[in-house]
Amino acid sequence: MKLTGVNRFVSNVLAMAYREATVMRHDKAFMAVVTVQPLMMLLLFGGALSNEPANIPWAVLDHSRTQISRQLVSEIESTGYFLRPRAVTSQAEGEALLLRGTALAFVVIPSELRRDTLRGRPEVQLLLDGADPLNAARVGGIIRSVASRFDPSGRGNARAKLVARAGVLDVRGRFWFNSTLRDRDFFLATLAGMLLTNLCLSVTSLGLVGERESGTYEQTLSLPTTPLEIVLGKLLPYVAVSYGVLAFAIVGAGLIFGVWPVGSWLAMAVITLPFVLASLAIGVLVSALANSSAQAVFITVFFIMPSFVLSGVMLPYQLMPDGVRQIGGLLPLRWYQIGLRRVVSRGGGLDDIVVPILALCAIFAGLLLLIRWRLKPRLG
Amino acid sequence: MNARRLRTLVRREVNATLRDPFTLGVLIAVPLVALLLFGFILSTKVEDMRIGVYDASRSSASRRLIADLAASDSFRPRRFETGEAIERALVRGEIGAGLVIPADFERSLLRATAGGAPPELRVLYDGAEAVLAGNAEAFFAGIARATGAQLVASDVTARRLAGAGAGSPAPGGGVGVVTRALFNPSFEGTPFMVAGTFGFVLSFLTTLLTAVSIVNERQAGTFDQLQLTPASTLEILLGKLLPLGAVFAFDVVLMVIAAGLFMGVWPQGSALLFIAISAFYVVFSLSLGLIFSATSATAAEAVQKTVLSSIPTIQLSGFAFPIRSMPLPIQWFTELIPATHYIRVSRAIYLRGAGVAELLPELAILVLFGAFLLGIALRTLERRA
Numbered sequence: 001m002k003l004t005g006v007n008r009f010v011s012n013v014l015a016m017a018y019r020e021a022t023v024m025r026h027d028k029a030f031m032a033v034v035t036v037q038p039l040m041m042l043l044l045f046g047g048a049l050s051n052e053p054a055n056i057p058w059a060v061l062d063h064s065r066t067q068i069s070r071q072l073v074s075e076i077e078s079t080g081y082f083l084r085p086r087a088v089t090s091q092a093e094g095e096a097l098l099l100r101g102t103a104l105a106f107v108v109i110p111s112e113l114r115r116d117t118l119r120g121r122p123e124v125q126l127l128l129d130g131a132d133p134l135n136a137a138r139v140g141g142i143i144r145s146v147a148s149r150f151d152p153s154g155r156g157n158a159r160a161k162l163v164a165r166a167g168v169l170d171v172r173g174r175f176w177f178n179s180t181l182r183d184r185d186f187f188l189a190t191l192a193g194m195l196l197t198n199l200c201l202s203v204t205s206l207g208l209v210g211e212r213e214s215g216t217y218e219q220t221l222s223l224p225t226t227p228l229e230i231v232l233g234k235l236l237p238y239v240a241v242s243y244g245v246l247a248f249a250i251v252g253a254g255l256i257f258g259v260w261p262v263g264s265w266l267a268m269a270v271i272t273l274p275f276v277l278a279s280l281a282i283g284v285l286v287s288a289l290a291n292s293s294a295q296a297v298f299i300t301v302f303f304i305m306p307s308f309v310l311s312g313v314m315l316p317y318q319l320m321p322d323g324v325r326q327i328g329g330l331l332p333l334r335w336y337q338i339g340l341r342r343v344v345s346r347g348g349g350l351d352d353i354v355v356p357i358l359a360l361c362a363i364f365a366g367l368l369l370l371i372r373w374r375l376k377p378r379l380g
Numbered sequence: 381m382n383a384r385r386l387r388t389l390v391r392r393e394v395n396a397t398l399r400d401p402f403t404l405g406v407l408i409a410v411p412l413v414a415l416l417l418f419g420f421i422l423s424t425k426v427e428d429m430r431i432g433v434y435d436a437s438r439s440s441a442s443r444r445l446i447a448d449l450a451a452s453d454s455f456r457p458r459r460f461e462t463g464e465a466i467e468r469a470l471v472r473g474e475i476g477a478g479l480v481i482p483a484d485f486e487r488s489l490l491r492a493t494a495g496g497a498p499p500e501l502r503v504l505y506d507g508a509e510a511v512l513a514g515n516a517e518a519f520f521a522g523i524a525r526a527t528g529a530q531l532v533a534s535d536v537t538a539r540r541l542a543g544a545g546a547g548s549p550a551p552g553g554g555v556g557v558v559t560r561a562l563f564n565p566s567f568e569g570t571p572f573m574v575a576g577t578f579g580f581v582l583s584f585l586t587t588l589l590t591a592v593s594i595v596n597e598r599q600a601g602t603f604d605q606l607q608l609t610p611a612s613t614l615e616i617l618l619g620k621l622l623p624l625g626a627v628f629a630f631d632v633v634l635m636v637i638a639a640g641l642f643m644g645v646w647p648q649g650s651a652l653l654f655i656a657i658s659a660f661y662v663v664f665s666l667s668l669g670l671i672f673s674a675t676s677a678t679a680a681e682a683v684q685k686t687v688l689s690s691i692p693t694i695q696l697s698g699f700a701f702p703i704r705s706m707p708l709p710i711q712w713f714t715e716l717i718p719a720t721h722y723i724r725v726s727r728a729i730y731l732r733g734a735g736v737a738e739l740l741p742e743l744a745i746l747v748l749f750g751a752f753l754l755g756i757a758l759r760t761l762e763r764r765a
Contacts, residue, residue, distance in 0.1 A: 032688065040692060048706045049695060051511060055704040098562055100738050101728060126557050130564030131731035135702055137424040137567045140559050141518050147557045175517075176470060178507030186510040206680060294592050294679035295402055301588075301687055302410060306417055314700065316512045318476070319423040338473065345508035346471045 012225045016233020023207075024237060030203055034241060038195050038248055045191060046257040050183035053081045053135050053142070059094045059103040060085045063111040072109070072124070076146050081139065095127065104129045105139050177262075177345045188259045189344040190313040190337040192249035192272070196242055197279055197307055197333050201300050203238065204283025209296040212287075235280055242276040243269070262347035271339040271353055274360035278332040281367035288374045307333045335359040385611050389619025397623065403589065411581045411631050412638055418577045419643050422569030426454040426515045432466040432475040433457045437485035441531055445481065448527045454519045470506055477516055478504040493532055563648070563732050574645045575730035576699045578635060579723035582661055583697070584690045586628045590669025591682040594620065599678065613761060617670070625662045632658040648733030657725055657743070663750045664718050667757035674760045693717050698724070718749045 024030050062069050073085055086103065088094045097103035108125040116122040126143055128136040178185045211217040220230055246268070254260040261268060286303070290296035308314055310328035317328050328334050339356035342348035397403060431449065435442050449455045458475065460466045466478035480502040482488075488499040503520060505513040564571060597603045597620075606616050632655055640646040647654050669686075676682035695701065696710065697719035703711055714720045721742050728734035728742075736743070 032684070037688070044692060044695060048710050049701040050705045051701060052705055053702075057704070095562070099732050099734060101724065101732065124557055126559045128559065128561040129732075130561035130567055131572065131727055132702065133424055133564055133567035133569050133572050134422060136561060136564075137518075138514065140561070144557045144559070174503070175505045175507035175513050178510055178513075181507055181510040181514050183510055186508070189508065210680070291402075292679075294596065294683060297680060297683040297687075298402075298406060298588075298592075301683070302406075302413075306413075309417055309421055315421050316509050318429070318509070318512060319421075319425065319427060321420050324417075324420055341508045342471065342473050346473065346506075348471050352472045 009229060012229040013233045013236065016220075016225065016230055017236040020234050021237040024203075024241070027207075030207075033199055033202060034245065037198060038245060038252070041194060042188075042191060042249070042252045042256065045187035045194075046184055046253060046259075049187065051134055052181070052183050053138050056082045056105065056135070056139055057103050058082055058085050058105040058107065058139075059088050059097050061088050061091060061094050061106070061108045064109050064113040066114045068117060069109045069113055072147065072150055073107070075150060076107070076143055079142055079146060081142055098127060098129045101129065101131070104132060104136060105143065107143070177347075184257060185259055185345065187314070188253040188257060190340050191253055192246045192268075193275070193311070193313055193333050193336045193340055194308060195245050195249055196272070196276060196336075197304055199242065199245055200238060200276055200279035201283045201286070201304060202297070204280050205286040205290070205296045205300045206293055208284060208287035209290055209293045213293060235277070238280055239273070239276055242272065246272055259344075261344040263343035263352075264349045267343045267348065267350040267353055268340070270350060271336065271343075271357050271360065274357060274364055275332050275336040278360055278364040278367060281364060281371060282332070285367060285371050285374065288371065307331045310334070311337050313337045330363070332360055332363050335363070382611075382615065386615050386619055386622075389606075389611060389615060390623055393620055393623045397627070403593075406585070406589070407627055407631065408634070410585050411577075411635050414581055414585075415574060415577050415635055415639055416642070418573045418580070419570045419639070419645075420573075422573050424515060424567045424569065426512065426519045428456050429454060429476040429512065429516055430474065431455045431457050432460045432469050432478040433481070434460045434463050434466055434479070435481045436483040437481045439486035441486040441489055442481045444531060445524070445527050448523055449479075452519070452523055454516070454523070466504070470504060473506070473508075476506050476509065476512055477520070480504075489531060498528075570643055571645045571731055572727070574639045574643060575727040576723050578632065578658060578726050579697060579719050580694055580699055581631065581635065582628065582658065582665060582722070583694055583719040584686075586624075586631075586662065586665035587668045587672070587690060588683060588686045590621075590624055590666055591672040591676070591686050592679050593624065594670065594673035595676055595679045595682045598673070617761065621666050621670075625659075625666055628662045628665065629655075629659040632662075645730070647730045649729040649735060653736065654726065654729045657722075657729075657746075660750065661718075661722050661746065664722075664753055667750075667753040670757040671753075671760055674757075694719060696720075718746065718753070721745050721749070 060073055062073070076082060077085060085107075086097065088097065088106075091108065094103070094106040094108070098106055106127040108127070110116075110124065113122055113124070124147065126140065128140050130136055175181055208217070211220075225233075250261060250265075250268070282303070283300070286299045287296055290299055310320070310324065311317065311331050311333035312328070313333065317325055317334065320328065335356040339353040339360075342352050342356075346352075433446055433449075435446065446457050449457045455477075457479075460469065460478075463478075463480055466475070466480070469475045470478055482500060482502075485499050485501075488496065492498045501524065503517075505516055507513050561567060594603075603616070607613065611619070636647070636651060636655065672682050672685050672689075676685055696703075696706070696714050697717050698714065699719070703714050703720065706714065725739055725742050725746070728739060732738075
């Protein structure tokens, strides 16, 4: 008798799953979310978006007009971050370019450069457009480091050069896991997290509200199935699709952009389950809070935005103010991206991501309690 | 066009909006939350980064370096007993950087002051956090340079060797750079993001609300009812768009005040000019919202369309990622996005204090785009009416 009970349970769940999968297949909006969006985000984050300085417009006011000054300018240009410099004839002209945003940096070379070089204390002036703080700070660093390495006399010995570059201590820095600090690797490591957040949240919240509006939810409740079977059956296809999206994110990033996970694929598969469940649970909760599908989409969209921003998939969460950082800690995406970066970029295994997995399970459990409290009157 | 009919329609719309707490809440809460959210997330600093230190030298010089690291706001050193332990902690993400001080650190420091090779420090950064690692490298270099200079200066033998008048090692090359940042001297991220958030709210939230509001009306059938009255389609639409536009313009004023009071970011240029341009920019979201609503059957569909088209355009508009870092064809494409130009204008006014003279080309483009979009929106409606 017990065996038939289990059999019945399994077959009920599978029947629900079959029904849900059929509905999904015919839902045009859903198919767009599953097919168009992942590709678009893969191309955006892999090929278009980046914070690295590139094509920096800059201006030079060269009072000295010597071989040395031209060499300094060409050495800065040859770092590859810059466009061709725009030569200006006065300080005011250069500052006007900064004001209009047509130059990010403005280098002023004094007429005494050659003389100062012979005396050993040459200096140039650098004006930066602080209106673009992230790039301006980096461009300042790039120009400073080129200038400090610059050897106008051509006579400097190796040690003197070293001292000039690093001070008294010779700091040999190396960037692990992403040696050239490409933003592409930073984004693509967590692409799966962004895609799954979009998918799980928008699809469940929309689907459930839609069913309540059209009355099919009540119909399902009148079937000889238990609520548990219904919920499991509904979630099963989403979990399957989620793993499909995960596979797409990994293979797409690998094939198109050459960013393959360094660590264990098994670890990625394991941490994805609690993350997907937690995200689906948020979708269910949203659908319980919203009165119409338009409201549900609103709430979902304005939940997805902050999760992208606060979780650290696009910007480092470590630099945010304390309170903001702690709010971000309540988001499943925060812990998923921590886990993904450990596995994908740093080559970690299952034992390295125990804490994120536990955190995700805790969030999922908390959400289940909330849903139970909120949905009870409707199911009763 | 009849002024009295229009007034009635506007009053109807205002009453309907005031009775809908959800829309009202979205209109006020989302811009403010977006402001706070985006305002604080961009930073060029490094704060409290955990740095693993393996000190093989255990000398007073190495302890001095570690103490200097700890005294800075940027790093929090944590001791490790081996180099391998540091590497494992990096994989697990427990530390953001690792520092290995060689056993002969102090000795080679002494030798360096006498003309030998400078002591070598090995630093590993966690490149998985690309932005953090880049910032950390610059901060670490600064601290190491300062500490190194002090270590040499405090060393009596060094001073004697260096001779009179040479407090720091003689520069054997290199050009000094005197840096000054205009407009935002401390490279704060907040004003940059605040100015961009106007573009985000006015391109996304407002388009979404317009589309949903019109589709809802069509679905509920009130739109058809209105068309039976003597009012013309244009009047009905204006009756809908004018109050919406007024609310969006009010949102701009609200955001300007909130950013100033809560975040200390006021426009460097003329606030009036900024509000005027923003009020004009509202035309874009109204037109786009009209187009999306005219081509969708349900509110959910209109929302899907808006989200799918708005999110990538906002990401490409320079709101969070610099356009010049994108591949060239995409850079051309971004020039076709109205938000690109609006965000450029709002940053110029907010951060650089630019006036009409500097903004003329961008403003001309905005007006052109606005006329074009409005034309398309009206054409779409005529076809449906």
